[in-house]
Amino acid sequence: xxxxxxxxxxxxxxxxxxxxxxxxxxxxxxxxxxxxxxxxxxxxxxxxxxxxxxxxxxxxxxxxxxxxxxxxxxxxxxxxxxxxxxxxxxxxxxxxxxxxxxxxxxxxxxxxxxxxxxxxxxxxxxxxxxxxxxxxxxxxxxxxxxxxxxxxxxxxxxxxxxxxxxxxxxxxxxxxxxxxxxxxxxxxxxxx
Numbered sequence: 010x011x012x013x014x015x016x017x018x019x020x021x022x023x024x025x026x027x028x029x030x031x032x033x034x035x036x037x038x039x040x041x042x043x044x045x046x047x048x049x050x051x052x053x054x055x056x057x058x059x060x061x062x063x064x065x066x067x068x069x070x071x072x073x074x075x076x077x078x079x080x081x082x083x084x085x086x087x088x089x090x091x092x093x094x095x096x097x098x099x100x101x102x103x104x105x106x107x108x109x110x111x112x113x114x115x116x117x118x119x120x121x122x123x124x125x126x127x128x129x130x131x132x133x134x135x136x137x138x139x140x141x142x143x144x145x146x147x148x149x150x151x152x153x154x155x156x157x158x159x160x161x162x163x164x165x166x167x168x169x170x171x172x173x174x175x176x177x178x179x180x181x182x183x184x185x186x187x188x189x190x191x192x193x194x195x196x197x198x199x200x201x
Contacts, residue, residue, distance in 0.1 A: 020058050027069040032108040070113045073106045074130050089141040093165055093189050098173045099182035107173035134162055146200035157196040164192040
């Protein structure tokens, strides 16, 4: 009897492996051959699921975005602070996501498809943060909400990039959250 394989699950597993490889070894370490070796598959198996390295990388990029989008909901909270906290690199999965994103920002500069994915991720995050701010400050104008959502995401990215690459002792979770809470307080004050 042939082995039944969940193809969607296999694609996710391979993309997750690619994310780990990028986060620990860098983009140059990722080839169809190295991914196959790391996964314990033949290159034919990896090639069955992905038409080359570019498609593999794009799927990985989209996977990390989808994982990050699920994190706040998995925490069971729907507040602004909870949403932003879930994205901070305070745990291994979020740290990996940030390392992968930073690598892909460089790719997105020259690749229109990766650039479009990056723009969509930023737009969706800005819209989500703006919506959460609107719940707290319902009289704020859409333009002001967008400005403050942009400010919060800028702070989040700055803290996250430093925390993902600096010595962990220099950016413990409480320090990351403190910087974010200060930015949230400043945004709330600006909207009132």
